[in-house]
Amino acid sequence: MFRYTSSSQISLDDFMDNLGKKLNSQNRWVKLAQQIPWDELAKIYAESLSEDMGRPCKDARLVIGAIIIKHKKGLPDEEVIPEIQENPYLQYFVGLKEFTHDPIFDPSLFVTLRERLGRSSFDQFSQKFIEKVNSVEHVKKKKASGGRIEKKENNQPSDQAKDFSNQGQLLLDAVVAPQDIKYPTDLDLLNEAREHTEALVDQLWHPEKGKRKPRTHRQIARKSYLKTVLKRRKSKKELRKSIRKQLGCLARNFKIINQLLDDRSDNSLPFSNRNLKKYWVVQEVYRQQKQMYDTKSHTVPDRIVSLPQPHVRPIVRGKAGRDVEFGAKLSVSLVEGYAYLDHLSWDAFNESGDLICQVENYKQRFGFYPASVHADKIFGTRDNRQYLKDHGIRFSGKPLGRPPKLSKEEKRELKKGLSVRNRIEGKFGEGKRKYDLDLIKAKTPRTSESWIACVFFVMNLALWLRADFFVSNFLTIFKWPTTLIPIFKERFNMVMVY
Numbered sequence: 001m002f003r004y005t006s007s008s009q010i011s012l013d014d015f016m017d018n019l020g021k022k023l024n025s026q027n028r029w030v031k032l033a034q035q036i037p038w039d040e041l042a043k044i045y046a047e048s049l050s051e052d053m054g055r056p057c058k059d060a061r062l063v064i065g066a067i068i069i070k071h072k073k074g075l076p077d078e079e080v081i082p083e084i085q086e087n088p089y090l091q092y093f094v095g096l097k098e099f100t101h102d103p104i105f106d107p108s109l110f111v112t113l114r115e116r117l118g119r120s121s122f123d124q125f126s127q128k129f130i131e132k133v134n135s136v137e138h139v140k141k142k143k144a145s146g147g148r149i150e151k152k153e154n155n156q157p158s159d160q161a162k163d164f165s166n167q168g169q170l171l172l173d174a175v176v177a178p179q180d181i182k183y184p185t186d187l188d189l190l191n192e193a194r195e196h197t198e199a200l201v202d203q204l205w206h207p208e209k210g211k212r213k214p215r216t217h218r219q220i221a222r223k224s225y226l227k228t229v230l231k232r233r234k235s236k237k238e239l240r241k242s243i244r245k246q247l248g249c250l251a252r253n254f255k256i257i258n259q260l261l262d263d264r265s266d267n268s269l270p271f272s273n274r275n276l277k278k279y280w281v282v283q284e285v286y287r288q289q290k291q292m293y294d295t296k297s298h299t300v301p302d303r304i305v306s307l308p309q310p311h312v313r314p315i316v317r318g319k320a321g322r323d324v325e326f327g328a329k330l331s332v333s334l335v336e337g338y339a340y341l342d343h344l345s346w347d348a349f350n351e352s353g354d355l356i357c358q359v360e361n362y363k364q365r366f367g368f369y370p371a372s373v374h375a376d377k378i379f380g381t382r383d384n385r386q387y388l389k390d391h392g393i394r395f396s397g398k399p400l401g402r403p404p405k406l407s408k409e410e411k412r413e414l415k416k417g418l419s420v421r422n423r424i425e426g427k428f429g430e431g432k433r434k435y436d437l438d439l440i441k442a443k444t445p446r447t448s449e450s451w452i453a454c455v456f457f458v459m460n461l462a463l464w465l466r467a468d469f470f471v472s473n474f475l476t477i478f479k480w481p482t483t484l485i486p487i488f489k490e491r492f493n494m495v496m497v498y
Contacts, residue, residue, distance in 0.1 A: 029089040032465050038064075038095070040128045048116045058105055063113055064125070065094035066104065071435050071458040077110040114442060114450035122453035123341060126460050130338050133464055166392055170362050170370035171334035171424040172379060174351035176315045176325040177452050180441045184305035184314075184326065187239060190246035190289055191225045192307055193282040194218075197253035200279060204260040204270060214256045221249045243293060250286050281310045302347075311445045315348050327440060328452060333358045334424040335365075337463050341456050344449060355384045359393065369393055374421045396420065431455050 023030065042060035049057060057063075069090055070080045081103045084090045088099050096104075182188070198218050205213050228234060228242040257279075261269075269276060281304065288300045304310045305326055314324045331343035331354045342361060343354050355375070363369050372394040373379075380397040388395050396417035406414065431437035435455045442448040 023088060023092065027089050028465055029093040032461060033065075033093045035129075035133065035464065036461070037128050037132045040132075041125050044121055044124045044128070045117070048118075048121065058109070059095060061095035062104055063109070065090075067110070067113060067454060068458055068461065069093070070110070071454055072462065074434060074436060076441075077107045080110070081105070081107050111442075111447065114447040114454075115444070117450055118446055119341075119344065119449035119453040122450060122457045126338075126340075126453075126457040129457070129460060129464075166369045166371040168335060168362075168366070168368075168370045169420060170359065170373045171421055172332070172351075172355060172358055172373065172375040173334075173421070173424045173428070174329060174331050175428045176317060176327050176329050177437050177440050177448075178325050178327040179306075179309060179312050179448065180439050181306040181309055181312060181326055186243055186289060186292070187225065187229060187246065189285060189305070189307070190243060190250065191222075191229075193285050194221060194246055194249050194253065196278055196282055196307070197250060197257065200271065200275065201253060201256055201260065203275075204257065204264075214259070216253055216256065217249060221245065240293070243289070247286065247290055247293060250282075254283070254286070278307060281307055284310075309443060311346050313346055313348065328448065330452065331358070332424065332427075332456075333362070334427055335362065335370075337423070337427075337467075338460050339424075339427055339456050341453055344452065346445065350378070352379045352381050352384060355379050356387055359388070359391070372396060372417065374417060374424075376421065427459065431459055435459060 038061050041064055045060040045064060066080055066084065069075070069084065070077065073080075073083065075083060084094060084104055085101060091099055094104065195218075198216050201214065201216055207213075224242060224245050228238055231238070264270075271279065285304050285307070288303060292298060292300055303314060305314055306312050312326050314326055315329050316323065317325050319325075328344055328346050329348060329351075330341060331349075331351050333340045333342055340361070342358050343349075343351075355373070359369065359373065369391050370393055373388060374396040377397050380395060380400070382400070385395060385400070394417075396414075398414070428437070435458055437452065437455045440448050440451050442451045
């Protein structure tokens with residue numbers, strides 16, 4: 001049956017009266033706000049600020065909550081503030097005392113916050129949240145099982161816990177967080193560099209009587225670039241010829257810029273810091289491209305693929321559809337569904353070298369070594385296998401050498417151990433699909449690292465929220481006691497595949 005009630009819509013005042021002023025205590029944002037250790041996060045945030053200098057900053061819970069909302073809902077910076085203005089639950093989450101229609105701050109503050117906090121602060125945020133969740137769930141689980149509760153200060157493992165045998169599973173893998181840059185080609189990069197040098201020539205040139213402006217042949221260079229780049233199919237010979245022309249134009253522009261600088265009466269540089277930095281990057285791009293052109297190769301150490309973001313490097317991955325990715329490479333460990341960002345680098349590295357460090361980090365966090373390590377075959381080096389064997393840790397990968405004859409049970413166990421690693425692959429998929437890990441839109445290295453670390457922090461928050469929602473509703477449906485919630489949550493985190 002078709003219905004249309006637009007003509008009978010009540011007024012906004014009546015709608016607000018019918019809505020009432022009570023919020024649902026079971027709302028996800030209300031429950032998450034009660035679980036986050038805001039005081040401890042505020043102390044970490046305060047470390048990046050001065051107590052005596054500068055203007056009073058925004059409340060710590062306000063800015064940290066806004067960053068969480070941004071990544072949890074996958075919103076751009078400009079949309080976060082209107083979203084909070086329209087939602088009373090979000091205003092409660094960020095710590096406001098009452099509902100307001102005023103914006104909490106300007107969206108441009110997000111850039112300053114990412115620059116101020118850095119990766120280390122978000123890593124500490126995530127660690128504090130996981131510690132609180134584990135301590136609370138530990139107490140509830142002990143009560144549910146009728147056992148005795150041991151008090152621990154600062155969630156550090158007691159001496160008794162350090163004597164426990166190996167426990168738990170440690171999942172390891174590496175991933176690349178791609179930056180938001182144009183797909184780089186040598187010809188496009190040289191053309192952009194040439195245009196920047198031409199802009200610098202225009203800035204340096206001042207008309208004087210009897211002198212002509214140096215000729216950069218920019219129209220000829222632009223026409224040559226378009227003639228090649230607009231072709232659907234380009235031969236290697238055509239590309240090489242067009243690259244040679246762009247290199248020649250760049251070399252001529254460098255000579256003109258140097259001559260104009262020498263002709264200046266004062267020794268000061270007329271460029272802004274931004275243009276000067278980009279000019280240095282252009283010179284390095286020219287050197288790299290000239291070297292590759294002369295040697296007829298396509299590789300060079302520390303290759304620059306973006307003028308605005310020269311810190312980005314090509315990372316060869318060999319994935320389906322993506323042989324090369326452009327961004328930071330991450331080495332991540334996963335324990336009971338919670339992800340830890342152990343290593344971040346803008347240069348390519350062999351992730352197998354992080355295994356020992358990641359296992360030792362596990363020991364430091366929990367007081368004992370893992371019972372098993374699940375990773376792909378690149379981690380199964382002889383040194384890593386020997387280290388795991390010395391510490392009584394089982395490696396899930398296939399043994400080296402000739403394949404041994406295994407029974408059906410042994411084959412089943414080996415296959416089961418290999419399938420466990422799918423959880424960390426699913427965690428990467430979750431970050432890239434839902435939390436903007438597939439396209440880092442920050443510009444500088446520090447803000448990009450903050451973005452990445454914040455994604456892992458929010459994913460850990462979302463894991464607890466999902467587990468709490470699923471288990472609570474599951475027990476409600478079957479009318480089981482709520483004291484079983486922590487036990488079910490632990491099982492949920494261990495078996496859930498994202």
